[in-house]
Amino acid sequence: MTCDVARNRLLALPDPTRPTDDLLPHLGGCAACRAVQAEAVRLDALLKRLPVPSSEARKAAFLNALDAAGPVIRTRPVVPSSLTGSGAFKPVVSWLKRIDWKYAGGGVAACLVLGIGIWFLAPKPKGTEPEQAARPKSERLARMVKRTTDLATTAHAPHQRVGVFAEWTADLKGEACDVYKVADREDMNALASQYEKVVSEGVVSQARQIEAGTLTPGERSRVFTDAMKQLADAETDASRLAGEAPPNARDALAKIARTAQDGRRTLAKLAEGKQ
Amino acid sequence: MPPDLDPPPPDLTGFGDESEWIAAAQAGDRSAFARVVNAYWDRLYRWLYHLTRDRHRAEDLTQETFMKALAAMKSFRAGSNFRAWLFRIGHNNFVNLKRAERKNTQPANDEPPAADTAAGPMTTAADREALEKVAKAIQELPTDFRMALMLKAEEGMNYREIAAVLKTTEETARWRVFKARQKLAKVLSPDLYPDADDEGERPA
Numbered sequence: 001m002t003c004d005v006a007r008n009r010l011l012a013l014p015d016p017t018r019p020t021d022d023l024l025p026h027l028g029g030c031a032a033c034r035a036v037q038a039e040a041v042r043l044d045a046l047l048k049r050l051p052v053p054s055s056e057a058r059k060a061a062f063l064n065a066l067d068a069a070g071p072v073i074r075t076r077p078v079v080p081s082s083l084t085g086s087g088a089f090k091p092v093v094s095w096l097k098r099i100d101w102k103y104a105g106g107g108v109a110a111c112l113v114l115g116i117g118i119w120f121l122a123p124k125p126k127g128t129e130p131e132q133a134a135r136p137k138s139e140r141l142a143r144m145v146k147r148t149t150d151l152a153t154t155a156h157a158p159h160q161r162v163g164v165f166a167e168w169t170a171d172l173k174g175e176a177c178d179v180y181k182v183a184d185r186e187d188m189n190a191l192a193s194q195y196e197k198v199v200s201e202g203v204v205s206q207a208r209q210i211e212a213g214t215l216t217p218g219e220r221s222r223v224f225t226d227a228m229k230q231l232a233d234a235e236t237d238a239s240r241l242a243g244e245a246p247p248n249a250r251d252a253l254a255k256i257a258r259t260a261q262d263g264r265r266t267l268a269k270l271a272e273g274k275q
Numbered sequence: 276m277p278p279d280l281d282p283p284p285p286d287l288t289g290f291g292d293e294s295e296w297i298a299a300a301q302a303g304d305r306s307a308f309a310r311v312v313n314a315y316w317d318r319l320y321r322w323l324y325h326l327t328r329d330r331h332r333a334e335d336l337t338q339e340t341f342m343k344a345l346a347a348m349k350s351f352r353a354g355s356n357f358r359a360w361l362f363r364i365g366h367n368n369f370v371n372l373k374r375a376e377r378k379n380t381q382p383a384n385d386e387p388p389a390a391d392t393a394a395g396p397m398t399t400a401a402d403r404e405a406l407e408k409v410a411k412a413i414q415e416l417p418t419d420f421r422m423a424l425m426l427k428a429e430e431g432m433n434y435r436e437i438a439a440v441l442k443t444t445e446e447t448a449r450w451r452v453f454k455a456r457q458k459l460a461k462v463l464s465p466d467l468y469p470d471a472d473d474e475g476e477r478p479a
Contacts, residue, residue, distance in 0.1 A: 047429065059313075059316045
């Protein structure tokens with residue numbers, strides 16, 4: 001075995017501290033290759049120590065949001081697992097057993113594509129104090145987790161999802177109204193795009209899936225009226241702010257207003273059974 | 276071909292059998308899912324940080340990964356490798372991010388390597404220097420190599436798991452780890468590789 005071959009094999013080992021049998025004779029007689037092995041071991045150790053900034057605050061915020069979101073889990077004691085031999089009662093959850101996951105899953109997945117984009121693209125405080133930055137971010141996160149959990153756990157039917165998505169549009173509109181004076185163009189445009197997605201692929205799409213006869217006329221009317229009201233509010237607020245907003249935010253707010261108007265009109269037609 | 280001697284993934288939750296917690300999370304136990312998050316967050320985040328070199332993007336990706344995992348828990352097949360499944364979601368998110376950035380011609384801002392807050396007083400000057408060298412060199416690695424190497428070095432994944440995460444073959448995973456190690460080793464100890472051909476012999 002040549003040194004080149006031995007070195008290449010050393011670097012390809014799952015664990016350089018454990019050379020394979022065929023390498024041992026060469027390593028025994030070659031100090032240079034032993035040095036390479038030692039350096040490979042050192043390299044692996046250094047890689048494990050590469051510095052990474054802490055993410056504790058973000059993790060804590062996510063765990064808090066997870067804890068705060070959705071319905072309370074009902075637990076009941078169960079017989080301890082014979083595998084672990086543990087005598088402690090373990091929580092067994094019943095709340096999701098009622099859920100048709102195949103049905104809800106698609107909505108959740110779609111929602112995540114939207115929601116995560118929101119989180120990704122929503123304006124993030126830059127160069128601010130950590131405390132100032134953490135509060136609005138964690139509020140946004142809590143809302144996002146809540147919406148996701150709602151869609152996964154309670155909003156089984158299209159009419160229920162219309163409500164969740166409509167609330168989501170209100171969140172987004174609120175976000176846009178809160179930050180339009182300080183956010184840059186790119187962030188505002190991203191918010192407007194997300195708003196459009198939630199309206200078209202969330203509210204309107206789910207409204208189209210409400211089947212005739214699944215709701216009483218009163219219930220149906222309430223679903224559509226509530227969603228249209230959210231959109232009408234967004235249309236009013238975004239139109240007003242677009243007139244006074246800095247140039248960076250003007251187009252985005254106008255887009256939100258247009259989207260809300262289009263969505264509201266489509267819902268009105270659907271409510272009347274015209275589409 | 277040398278055998279893959281890596282041990283199986285350890286219990287990550289610290290609360291007994293990981294599979295029980297995952298099963299509970301699949302059944303909808305949010306507290307069990309929170310424990311899974313608690314167990315995996317830092318590890319996933321570290322890997323994603325090495326890929327993005329941007330703390331905020333890494334945090335976003337980590338969070339996104341757990342949100343998707345939460346929504347897709349039911350689709351996880353009991354008894355299969357949860358860690359590889361989770362990191363696979365993280366990998367997909369990273370790829371999507373890069374694709375979106377290319378589309379928007381807005382690449383991530385590379386941060387300088389973070390300060391080594393973990394280095395204790397016993398860290399020698401030589402160690403610090405080596406760490407800085409490696410931290411810098413790893414940023415120069417192609418992303419595919421970096422992904423594979425860090426899964427191996429930090430997570431201790433075997434090549435089969437790395438292949439599953441990166442959706443490639445075991446042999447390619449092994450090759451990427453090898454090439455990454457080779458490049459870093461040359462940076463760390465150039466005197467040990469005076470005449471080495473950059474491509475070298477593909478390991479058997």
